[in-house]
Amino acid sequence: MKPILLALLLTSVSFAQADPTASEKKAANQEELLAKIFSDIATPEFNKSIEQARKAGVHQQALLEARFLHLVDLDDNKALADFSTELLKWRDKFDPVHSEIFGVKEDWLSVINYTQALDALQKNDSEAFKKHITEAFWLSPRHAQIYGPHIERLRLSQEMAKITLKPELSFEPQQGGAPLTLGSLMKGKKAAVLHFWSPMSQEVQQNMPDFSLTSHECQDHDIAVISVLIGSNSDILKDAEVIRAQHEATAKCTWTVDPNKSTLTSQLRITSIPTMVVVSPEGKILFNGHPSEDAFWKTLQQIAPDFKQPNKTEHPHADE
Template sequence: MKLIPIILFHLACYTTAQEITPTDPKATALEKIFSSIGDKQFPTALDAAKKIGLHPQVLLEVEFLHNVDQRNDKAIAAMAPKFIAMSAKFNADNSEVFSLKEDWVAVAHYTQALAALEKNDKNGFKKHITEAFWLSPKQAQAFAPHIDQLRLNETMARVTLDPNRALKEQETRKEIKLGEILANRKAVVFHFWSPMSQEVQINMPDFILTSQACDDQNIGVASILVGKYPGIIQDAETLRKEDAAKATCDWLTDSEKDSLSNTLRISEIPTMVIVSPNGKILFNGNPSNSSFWNTLKKVAPDFKRPNNSEHTDTGNPQLNDRKKTDP
């Protein structure tokens, strides 16, 4: 079983309580906006912070952290012009996040790298992501996944799944072919999971709601158990026992040889793969990625993302440390 933790930006998040002056409106707005990162109330807090007159640099920083937390690459890419414009007048004294200008400029290149990806500009992406690495190597774990994702996408573009490939039902061990799963569906979502994954355990209620929302739009869902250790079937049955009836999906196990997880280069759990009726790969990645939901929306324009799935992913960026820890 391959489990690679998702580690993104270890940027700072917020100030300590001792640094806050309750009677200071700007300090209150600052506290509110940082505490609302990743929350539905963030846009409201951001508007309030703008009206109260928080420094534009701080507003841009916190908006960036929010988009990182939401894994909204499209929104991060759209921030590139603002970061470029602000880079010339960056002042560490005004920052709530960045200790060094190099870190700020690295993020500016990072946003440009994602903007290049949006345009399918591989050379532009390589140029800016390389510069981001050079300027802020400590953020390598934030930059590297995008390189991996680009290579994965290029590989997936060459993959067409064989409808005669066989999997087995988790409970009955009965064989079922991919063609049967894909038949008469707009698309099928393959959910690769393991009972060993804490993220899977925590987000099982979200998965159930997602499977129901997909089924409403004639998008199939197949949950594929990954792993070979003794007793994995029993562990999986125990974990899903109460939820099996609620989830509108097929519960399957991967084949032992020439596994589907290897074909699709599954390297972290959970992973969602959206497959077209003709076996082409439309998406391959973590379900917290906004591209997953955007792809479902393209497949079925009336698809609505379940509310429970908005912000419960434990693999989201960790934003628990603050800015500089200067001696």
């Protein structure tokens, strides 16, 4: 989501909007600092650049727009939600002359509603979220691909809250043999991670080494890992067996198959792969989503505080 939003907004960024007749040193300095702010959006120098621009008298609206893009780059939904309070103060003060990324007021209002929607999500207020995300879409339809994932995640979260997987839930071993139950696989475990995959996915194949490392870390913290193959096509099963054979020695998991997108895949609303689902000992769904999401790792760390994300690369702004 983040790269799409930045691309859409930064395409309209201009670093040379000062009146060409303005020759004062102060105005030239402000223009230079304004350009530096946007060039530093994704760097640790951003906060310093913002402060310099503020002291030099760069227009507050431009500073707000830059700070919004910076938070988007950080992919920090909580900070964006909190930022809505500041943006709301400028709701009716939008001036296209001082805007660096918005061509029309509707785009500005759309972003404000977007941050308000995120704030509603933080407060678990689904009605307010629906109101503001709908308004954000109405004001700026071209940003639909940004707003859509938030709607999908909310719906998924609401559906997962209704589900309790039973201990007698049956899994078919990928290599054949007697069915296994969720209860037996989770016996004595703090939780279970269901890994939905298919050899048809290039991403899955590329990330199998990372999955193996994750399964080792889960094993070290008493978290069961159940790999669930999706698909019954003979070619899929054949390719899946090749992959299982390659990683069986390193991946600490139980290899199972859900050949016909049966009740489990449908019940958990698995629409893309890879997908990780974290299940509590009581059968509650604690997480359902892509393994790259921070929420996945935070969920595992809530279960096992010493859990370490394998191959974790710190965000360049993490220490700010």
